[in-house]
Amino acid sequence: WGWNKAWLDPAFRGWNLEEYLQGIEVPLLMIQGEDDEYGTLAQIKAIQDQVLTKTTAEVLPDCKHSPHRDQPQAVLKLSEQFIQQLAV
Helix, strand or coil: CHHHHHHHCHHHHHCCCHHHHHHCCCCEEEEEECCCCCCCHHHHHHHHHHCCCCEEEEEECCCCCCHHHHCHHHHHHHHHHHHHHHHC
C-alpha cells in the first residue's frame, strides 16, 4: 500500500517533476505501454518539449504500466538499439 497511500495523500496533487526537466543533459529513452493505466502519452510529450537533449520515445502496443514485465524482450531490444546509437 506504500504507493497507494502516497497517491491518495492530498499533497500528492501538487507533486510535479517538470521543473527539473531542463536540467537533464543526457539522451533519454522513454518506453511506455499504450494501455498504461497510470500514465499518459502527455507525460512523454511534456518531457520531449522541456528537456534540452535528444529523446527517443517508444510506445508499446498491448502493454500496460510495466513494459519491462509485459514485454521484456521488446524493452531489451529497444534499449540495445538506443545504446548502440549512443556509441555512434
